Amino acid sequence: MALNIVMLGPPGAGKGTQAKRLAANHGVPHISTGDMLREAVGAGTELGKRARAVMEQGGLVGDDIIIGVVRERLAAADAGAGFVLDGFPRTVPQARALDAMLEGRGELCVLEVAVADEELVRRLTSRRVCGQCGTNAPVPGPGEQPPDRCARCGGALVQRADDREEVIRERLRVYQRDTAPLLEYYGTRPTFRRVDGAQAPDLVAGDVGAAVAALERRDGTGQA
Ligand SMILES: [Zn+2]
Numbered sequence: 001m002a003l004n005i006v007m008l009g010p011p012g013a014g015k016g017t018q019a020k021r022l023a024a025n026h027g028v029p030h031i032s033t034g035d036m037l038r039e040a041v042g043a044g045t046e047l048g049k050r051a052r053a054v055m056e057q058g059g060l061v062g063d064d065i066i067i068g069v070v071r072e073r074l075a076a077a078d079a080g081a082g083f084v085l086d087g088f089p090r091t092v093p094q095a096r097a098l099d100a101m102l103e104g105r106g107e108l109c110v111l112e113v114a115v116a117d118e119e120l121v122r123r124l125t126s127r128r129v130c131g132q133c134g135t136n137a138p139v140p141g142p143g144e145q146p147p148d149r150c151a152r153c154g155g156a157l158v159q160r161a162d163d164r165e166e167v168i169r170e171r172l173r174v175y176q177r178d179t180a181p182l183l184e185y186y187g188t189r190p191t192f193r194r195v196d197g198a199q200a201p202d203l204v205a206g207d208v209g210a211a212v213a214a215l216e217r218r219d220g221t222g223q224a
Contacts, residue, residue, distance in 0.1 A: 002106040003028055003082030005212070006089065006098070008182065009113035010175045011168075012120040013197040014204060018113055019086035021205050022212065029078050033087040036069055037061060060090075067097045074101055082106075092181050109215045110186045111208060113197035117172055124168045128157035141200070191215055 003026050009015030016032065023030035040048035041055070047069060051061045070088050073079065089095040102108055115123075119142075126146045128137040132155030140146050148157055161167075186192050193211040197204050 001216070002080070003084075003212070003216070004102060004106055004108045005082070005084045006108060006110045006186075007084060007086050007113065008110065008179065008186075009197060010115060010120055010179075011171055012124045013113045013115045014201055015113045015197075016086055017201060018197075018204055018208050019084045022208055023084040025209065026082065026084075026212075028082040028084060029076075030084050030086060031070070031073055031079070031088075033066060033070065033085075036073065037066075040069075063091060063093050063097070066090075067094060070094075070098070071101055089182065090178060092185050095182060095185050107191050107215075109191045109193070109212065110189065111211055112183065112192070112194045113204065113208075114194050115197040117169075119198050120172060121165060121168055124163055125159075125165050127159070127163050129160055130155045131158045132156070190218070 005022065007015050007019045007022070009018075019032070020030045037048075037051050037055075041052045042048070047065065050065055054061050054065075066088060070085070074083065085098075089098050099108070122142070123139050126140055128146050129135070130137065130150035130153060133150060133153045135150055135152045137147050137150065137157050146157070149155070150157060193215065195204060195207045195211055199207070
């Protein structure tokens, strides 16, 4: 059976890292729509130009553009045995379009990496980046102090302007507002699983792996 997975999670939950690990462990592509859009913008493709125009206005790329991008990507040969989608769907119309794309391709498993707002605020406000070489410093665990020098070049670490607490709280508010309908759309499915993302990354990865294994067993036997 194909391993079709959507990963959901707020900014700071570590969803991207988990999506990459899961995809690597199962030999399926990690499909990050954010990365794809950035690449398209960088390469100056037709899609990139359209996306860039929208992003420069401060907007989100519309459903039609992003659905087209995902449809094309999922039609590629390497996605035939499955995929881990990261950053898509973001809206219910996108989720409906994905269901339509997957008709006849096996079940869709949806994993939510859930983390409480206060922990997300702690993680995101303690993010630091090197002022000299741009490397991201590792985010400290609860109770740990952020490092003050870059491990790569020794440069001073600084906080990005959009990692200030009020900006982060606004981002989380927007995320909750946009994602609540999506969780409602997926949440009652037997193939939906929520994982505790407040744990250390290795423990989260263990829970993600266990959730997927349980869903695969369900696939094979027809029961949860
Ligand atoms: Zn550095």
